Amino acid sequence: MNIRELMIVAMASIKSSKLRSFLTTLGIVIGIAAVISVVAIGQGGKAMLMQELEKFGTNLFVLYVNYQEGETSRPSDLQMSDITLIKNVVPEVKYMAPVCYTQMKLRGSQGQKSVELLGTNADLIHVNNLEIAQGRFLNEEDESAGRQVIVIQEDTAKELFGSEKPLGQRVVIGSTSSMVVGVLKNDTSVLNDNPRQSAYITMSFMRNMTGWNYIHQIYGSAASKESVSTAMERSKSILERRHNAPGHYEARSMEQEMQSANKILGIIGLVISLIAGISLLVGGIGVMNIMLVSVTERTREIGIRMALGARRQDILIQFLFESIVLCLMGGIIGTILGYGGAYVVAKLAHWPPLVSWSTIIIAFLFSAGVGLFFGLYPANQAARLKPIEALRRE
């Protein structure tokens, strides 16, 4: 018998008990659908996460103070002169920006808004891949001349000035007046969990206004992806030597963040796949159970086929094929449902559903494998029947 004939025989038998065949494959359908949707959602989510992280720049790294218990921050921990030194000494470091955060209320001609105010320098635009909508970002002269200028985001501009043009407008920060020189596009990244908008001023303006002399973190950007770890390590060791404080500083790169995100996603995916795998196993046992019932019910048919010249291997292959076809049908339905599920989730979460061909092929092979494995025992039972005993059975 060739495959086409085996297919006809298998389909005839599956069709003769439609409901039972459907219920039998349900376990496989659910298992495969779970695997496909989990993999699709996982891969889509991962792709989106990586894309977002890359927006920040893969060359990005952060230097910060590793505070011990009971320690409080000192202005001397991170200094502007550290940044100047590192940029001069370490060729792998391309950009370096200090960051000092605070919450502030901004007032404009039409309204007011609470923002996260960042003291920084001109390099931040490169380090964080900020996008200018209007005007310009902070520059060196703003810093050295101590200009009272501010860069805000589009939504902030709308709230402060309504429909008026924001460039050149006056913004009152607390009680200090400043001028808008640039507007940045809104941060649309899903990774941005800060509900507040950001506004940027120079370090010197921040110092003059608040009297603080802190740098909370230093953002650096390496010349290339490959030189991130060198740039990071050398910057860190300069800080340690300069402040004579080994172990006092920490550094992390975006690369490391991506790796740990990847690792967590990988573990989650593995756990869910394992659960889906168990459901496939249960489905497979269901298939075996029904195939055993089928062999018992069709004992007479087996006897007739043997009387007409079917060899044991013909019977074995017939039942094995039926089991595989049953599981493959479950696999096909499961793939469609799984893809549909992944598509809905992806739509809701705004990321691309990714079902690679390899996933589909693996799902198919796996369901065929389940059919083969769990069909083997029942098929063997069928093939081992003695013709005369099989014929006598009613």
Added chain:
Amino acid sequence: MIEISDLQKTYYTGSIAVEALRSVSFNIDKGEFVAIMGASGSGKSTLMNLLGLLDVPTAGTYILNQTEVSALEEKDYARIRNREIGFVFQTFNLLPHLTALHNVELPMLYAGIKPSERRERARLLLEDVGLAERTHHYPNELSGGQNQRVAIARSLANNPAIILADEPTGALDTHTSLEVMDIFQQLNQNGTTIIVVTHEEDIARHAGRILRLSDGLLVTDDKVQQPLNAGAALNSLRKEAGGI
């Protein structure tokens, strides 16, 4: 063609041994039409199953076409059942989810004959038994006589030298029984060896030779001087029906 000597078959059901065949010896030549008779439990069905290689004897020798059967393996049994023997059963034993055509094709399927060739031959065989119009019907859509004719067509699929029929008329009325015997007599005239197991005397009288079994032993082996002619009987029946 068939040589049997001291053939025995004992069934064991738990601790009880049932001697279905105690010692049977006979020969059947090519082209014979033999009826095997006996009461229920005489061992005639057991003998049939042994002849058809559906079962293996406990002792004795069975030589089929100069081949000692006990020396063969299971896959050879399958081949012989497929190519050299055609089975006809009392309950037809057609596969219910296959059409008449597909049922007739089955032995050819296991013989590895190409689908187109198979289909064509199955159609011709069904035509020969008068079922040209019923090829796409399922067994539950056909009468008993029609089903038995499908079964006969199926038994002829691979041109076997021997037809083994186990109570082929047991489930049929007189008229249909005659039709079946008519087909067998025609096949026999064309050289096919026919062995029919029956407990009906008037069915057995269509054969050229009657073997009688009793309690697992062969008691008589008689030649039928004037076998009944099923074809002639059918014709006269038809005339009677026409006369009324």
